[in-house]
Amino acid sequence: xxxxxxxxxxxxxxxxxxxxxxxxxxxxxxxxxxxxxxxxxxxxxxxxxxxxxxxxxxxxxxxxxxxxxxxxxxxxxxxxxxxxxxxxxxxxxxxxxxxxxxxxxxxxxxxxxxxxxxxxxxxxxxxxx
Amino acid sequence: xxxxxxxxxxxxxxxxxxxxxxxxxxxxxxxxxxxxxxxxxxxxxxxxxxxxxxxxxxxxxxxxxxxxxxxxxxxxxxxxxxxxxxxxxxxxxxxxxxxxxxxxxxxxxxxxxxxxxxxxxxxxxxxxxxxxxxxxxxxxxxxxxxxxxxxxxxxxxxxxxxxxxxxxxxxxxxxxxxxxxxxxxxxxxxxxxxxxxxxxxxxxxxxxxxxxxxxxxxxxxxxxxxxxxxxxxxxxxxxxxxxxxxxxxxxxxxxxxxxxxxxxxxxxxxxxxxxxxxxxxxxxxxxxxxxxxxxxxxxxxxxxxxxxxxxxxxxxxxxxxxxxxxxxxxxxxxxxxxxxxxxxxxxxxxxxxxxxxxxxxxxxxxxxxxxxxxxxxxxxxxxxxxxxxxxxxxxxxxxxxxxxxxxxxxxxxxxxxxxxxxxxxxxxxxxxxxxxxxxxxxxxxxxxxxxxxxxxxxxxxxxxxxxxxxxxxxxxxxxxxxxxxxxxxxxxxxxxxxxxxxxxxxxxxxxxxxxxxxxxxxxxxxxxxxxxxxxxxxxxxxxxxxxxxxxxxxxxxxxxxxxxxxxxxxxxxxxxxxxxxxxxxxxxxxxxxxxxxxxxxxxxxxxxxxxxxxxxxxxxxxxx
Numbered sequence: 001x002x003x004x005x006x007x008x009x010x011x012x013x014x015x016x017x018x019x020x021x022x023x024x025x026x027x028x029x030x031x032x033x034x035x036x037x038x039x040x041x042x043x044x045x046x047x048x049x050x051x052x053x054x055x056x057x058x059x060x061x062x063x064x065x066x067x068x069x070x071x072x073x074x075x076x077x078x079x080x081x082x083x084x085x086x087x088x089x090x091x092x093x094x095x096x097x098x099x100x101x102x103x104x105x106x107x108x109x110x111x112x113x114x115x116x117x118x119x120x121x122x123x124x125x126x127x128x129x
Numbered sequence: 130x131x132x133x134x135x136x137x138x139x140x141x142x143x144x145x146x147x148x149x150x151x152x153x154x155x156x157x158x159x160x161x162x163x164x165x166x167x168x169x170x171x172x173x174x175x176x177x178x179x180x181x182x183x184x185x186x187x188x189x190x191x192x193x194x195x196x197x198x199x200x201x202x203x204x205x206x207x208x209x210x211x212x213x214x215x216x217x218x219x220x221x222x223x224x225x226x227x228x229x230x231x232x233x234x235x236x237x238x239x240x241x242x243x244x245x246x247x248x249x250x251x252x253x254x255x256x257x258x259x260x261x262x263x264x265x266x267x268x269x270x271x272x273x274x275x276x277x278x279x280x281x282x283x284x285x286x287x288x289x290x291x292x293x294x295x296x297x298x299x300x301x302x303x304x305x306x307x308x309x310x311x312x313x314x315x316x317x318x319x320x321x322x323x324x325x326x327x328x329x330x331x332x333x334x335x336x337x338x339x340x341x342x343x344x345x346x347x348x349x350x351x352x353x354x355x356x357x358x359x360x361x362x363x364x365x366x367x368x369x370x371x372x373x374x375x376x377x378x379x380x381x382x383x384x385x386x387x388x389x390x391x392x393x394x395x396x397x398x399x400x401x402x403x404x405x406x407x408x409x410x411x412x413x414x415x416x417x418x419x420x421x422x423x424x425x426x427x428x429x430x431x432x433x434x435x436x437x438x439x440x441x442x443x444x445x446x447x448x449x450x451x452x453x454x455x456x457x458x459x460x461x462x463x464x465x466x467x468x469x470x471x472x473x474x475x476x477x478x479x480x481x482x483x484x485x486x487x488x489x490x491x492x493x494x495x496x497x498x499x500x501x502x503x504x505x506x507x508x509x510x511x512x513x514x515x516x517x518x519x520x521x522x523x524x525x526x527x528x529x530x531x532x533x534x535x536x537x538x539x540x541x542x543x544x545x546x547x548x549x550x551x552x553x554x555x556x557x558x559x560x561x562x563x564x565x566x567x568x569x570x571x572x573x574x575x576x577x578x579x580x581x582x583x584x585x586x587x588x589x590x591x592x593x594x595x596x597x598x599x600x601x602x603x604x605x606x607x608x609x610x611x612x613x614x615x616x617x618x619x620x621x622x623x624x625x626x627x628x629x630x631x632x633x634x635x636x637x638x639x640x641x642x643x644x645x646x647x648x649x650x651x652x653x654x655x656x657x658x659x660x661x662x663x664x665x666x667x668x669x670x671x672x673x674x675x676x677x678x679x680x681x682x683x684x685x686x687x688x689x690x691x692x693x694x695x696x697x698x699x700x701x702x703x704x705x706x707x708x709x710x711x712x713x714x715x716x717x718x719x720x721x722x723x724x725x726x727x728x729x730x731x732x733x734x735x736x737x738x739x740x741x742x743x744x745x746x747x748x749x750x751x752x753x
Contacts, residue, residue: 027313028555028579032293047624049599073599074624078648084624103315112270125270126247129293 026128030070030100030110038067038097038109045091047084049073054087054111056097069099069111072127082122093117100128161224162649167679172221174728176201181448181461183214185233188456190415190436197236202461204252204447207233208259209401211452213279214459215241215253215262225249228264230279233459239281242266252297255279257304263288265297265309274307274322289322289330299346302401306373308335308345308354314555314579317342319356321373334377336369344397347371348422355388355397355406363532366393366408368420368427388418388429392510395446401453409446411511413438415458440508441465441752443488468730468749470501470518475744477703477723484523489749490731491537494520495544496689498740500564501747502528502538502547515549517564526566537584537735540564542591548573550584550596557582558612559594559604572612574604583735588632592660595620595630597734601641603630603663618663626651629734631685636660638714640674640685640694642734650680651734653696655714674706674716683733689741697736701727703746725750 026032040058043066052071057064077083095116099109111124162168183196183205201219203226208214212233219226226249231238241262242250253264256276263276272294277285288307299308307322309332318337322330335345340360347354354371357364369385392411399406399420406420406429414437421428438444438460448461470483470492488506495501498520505516513534518525528547529535538549541561548561555578562570574594576582582596594604601621621627621641628642628651639658642651653674657667675681675696684697694706694716702724707717729748738747 026579027293027315035292048622049624049626073626075626075648123270126267129267129270129272 026100026110029103031103032100032110032129034101035112036099036101036109038069038099039094040065040067042087042090042093042095045084045087047074047087052077052087054097054114056095065107067097067099068108069097069114070108070128071111071124076124076127077122086116086120086122089118090116161222164649168222175221178464178728178730181463183216183231184460184462186436186458186460188417188435188451188458190458193457194233195236196231196233196459197238205450205459205461206253206255206262207450207452207457207459208255208279209257209453210259211454211457213259214450215255215264215279216461217249217251217253219249226251228253228262230262230281241277241279241281242285244268252309254297254300254307256300257302263297263300263307265291265295274309287329288324289332295320296343298344299398301347301351302349303351305351306347308347310342310345310356312341312343316340317358318377319345319354321371333373335371335373337377343395346398348399349401349403350422352422353384353427355399355408357393357395357397357408361387363392364394364411365389366397366406368406368429370427383426386427386429388420388432389416390432393446394511396449396451398451400455405455407435407451407455408432409449410434412509413443413445413511415449415451417455438462441467443508465752467752469752470503471748471750472520473703473723473746473748475705475722475746477725480745481520483520483747484518484525486752491735492747492749493538493540493737494740494745494747495540495564496542496741497544498742498745500544501738502540502564503749504536504538515547517547517566526564528562528564528566529570535560537582537596539584539587539737541587542589548584548587548594550582552579555579559584559596573606574615574617575613576617583628583732585629585735586631586737588660589634589636590660593632593663595632595639597628597630597641599626599628601627601630601639605663620658620663621656621666629683629685631687631737632658633687633710634689634691635710638710639666640687642681642683642685643671644680645671646673647680650678650699651682652676653681653685653694655708655716657714669713672714672716674708675704675719677702677704677719684736684738686737686739686743688739688743693743695722695739695743695746697733701725701729705743722746 040056043057044055046053054069056067097114098112102108110128114122180199181202182199185193202216204217206215214231217226218229224246225244228241228250229238248267250264250266253262261276262279273290274288275285295309295311297309310319316339319335320332321335322332340358344356355368366389367385370381394409397408410416415435416432417435418432419430442462444460451458467486468489469486472480474480489503492501492503500517502517506513515528515535515538516525533551535549535551546561547564556575557580558575559573560570584596586595602617603620625645631640638655640655644651654671656671659667679699681696682699686695703722704719705722706719709715
């Protein structure tokens with residue numbers, strides 16, 4: 001399907017999909033075939049459109065690595081009864097995450113799934129999958 | 130592009146081929162309401178605008194029968210014997226897509242998959258003997274290929290779990306391979322999935338390049354593959370040798386051969402004897418050409434038109450399937466798509482009709498009231514371009530005439546230029562061109578790769594443009610800056626959605642849509658705008674302009690004298706509101722001017738379709 005055709009096919013999809021925003025094409029920046037699994041501390045939550053951003057500090061030996069994970073927009077989570085408070089409650093605590101790695105090799109990823117400290121599994125799929 | 134949206138786009142290839150909502154990001158009001166009555170109304174609107182009739186034709190285009198009743202059908206695939214059709218059916222209310230098999234004679238169906246909300250199946254293909262159907266399903270966040278008996282009996286078999294989106298296209302005549310593709314802005318890849326053995330199979334990467342690829346159908350003798358690629362700048366059908374043991378990025382010793390001549394939408398399937406090949410051309414024509422795979426080279430004749438779907442109900446490649454003998458064609462035929470540019474007065478009376486019916490969407494009236502700018506899909510080329518029409522004479526002028534789709538047109542404040550959005554080399558950008566179609570287009574601003582953006586306004590002093598992505602952004606148009614140096618400013622970025630920024634005539638305010646108060650309903654708000662401090666709204670609270678329970682769909686417009694505003698409700702009501710802006714902004718009680726028979730296609734959160742004096746309203750009305 002051409003890009004144009006795909007875009008033109010949007011009506012049913014738009015209306016079925018609900019509200020969602022993205023300010024760039026996911027596959028342009030992230031490689032869906034290159035996944036990374038992270039375990040670390042959630043240090044920041046930016047809960048805004050067009051997509052949320054989660055910062056996770058991981059350890060590689062003694063060195064701390066800071067990862068930026070891009071999620072869907074707040075409305076995506078709202079429709080699934082997941083709220084900002086779920087993430088804010090995890091600040092400073094251990095989380096695990098699976099993400100598609102940024103194509104530029106930076107410590108950035110497109111969030112697929114995050115497990116919060118209380119065991120709650122937050123999936124960013126199918127949007128980010 | 131987002132979640133289920135992205136998936137459904139892949140799966141419902143037939144659902145809305147010429148429903149030209151090519152406006153990138155999604156209006157927040159598209160979310161299905163939770164209130165049962167409101168939800169039922171929206172679901173019915175979606176159904177009425179999109180439900181398709183499965184129709185069987187002979188190869189001359191003569192309708193033979195209708196299969197069942199209208200429904201949300203997409204991606205039909207006729208069985209090898211032509212007696213059944215596999216099809217994806219969307220359940221709007223449940224937000225699912227599932228695979229069904231319908232009996233062509235009776236229309237009775239069986240459901241082969243049962244998806245969870247926001248999941249579904251896509252791209253069904255039949256086994257050569259018709260005993261099984263392979264398909265892709267999204268489950269638990271993963272796209273996987275499965276197969277199941279076409280009778281619906283037994284359990285499904287997982288064939289391959291994919292890391293990303295894939296689309297199945299064919300099951301080889303010898304039964305040994307499924308073919309599928311994966312394509313995005315970084316290029317496309319074809320795969321063959323061997324079906325020997327058991328358990329999860331490992332796909333073979335057959336061919337990959339930097340262009341977008343679709344299709345991949347193997348010739349019956351397994352020596353060649355047909356596919357669609359945009360490597361020439363537009364989609365065309367190609368054939369190349371099929372060699373699953375060769376490296377995917379190595380050019381074949383012979384070929385590829387381009388076999389379409391005037392663009393192609395897709396399909397590119399072989400007759401079972403390998404002597405004819407079919408595809409859907411850019412103008413919706415079902416094409417056939419004689420081919421030969423018996424010599425070392427691939428030989429082919431000039432394509433000939435079999436038939437073309439009507440202008441009023443155009444059908445594309447994803448909505449078409451042909452039997453292996455080339456004698457029967459099934460199409461999922463949409464509701465009539467032609468629209469007439471129509472001017473209404475404040476009482477809802479039709480004042481005039483502009484030009485001829487066409488595939489129009491997003492009409493915008495020029496500030497001087499003399500012209501309308503609109504997105505138009507050409508029925509011959511399939512190109513989506515920007516046109517202007519003289520309201521008095523109906524004479525049309527092409528502003529763009531190219532393959533890349535353009536969208537979201539707006540007028541300059543002096544009515545002399547038109548600005549629009551187009552994506553070139555993965556970058557969405559804002560371009561401007563003279564409204565009489567002369568001269569070259571000029572890039573004004575380039576956004577991040579692959580991003581969607583909806584351009585909604587140009588400030589009265591021409592110093593800013595505004596667009597939205599869920600965030601409301603401003604583009605300062607400083608004359609001393611090159612287009613690539615310009616940066617967008619996030620004027621309003623919150624956890625709620627904002628859309629459709631509209632400058633007041635004096636440039637002191639911005640009106641916009643927001644679901645700040647209730648995430649299910651957008652309302653119209655106004656906040657101060659200070660051109661010297663464009664990083665955020667000026668001081669003071671947002672003033673709510675629309676007040677109806679079901680919210681606003683868009684069409685925000687300021688009358689030139691700044692004393693009245695307009696917007697459209699989700700019930701297609703055109704509303705007017707008395708306003709004052711000095712010393713502070715205040716809005717009166719909205720009053721109904723008239724109500725349109727909805728739903729109308731397009732994105733009201735971009736419409737600027739009112740004359741400056743507030744006396745006339747332009748809509749692209751469906752032609753019955």
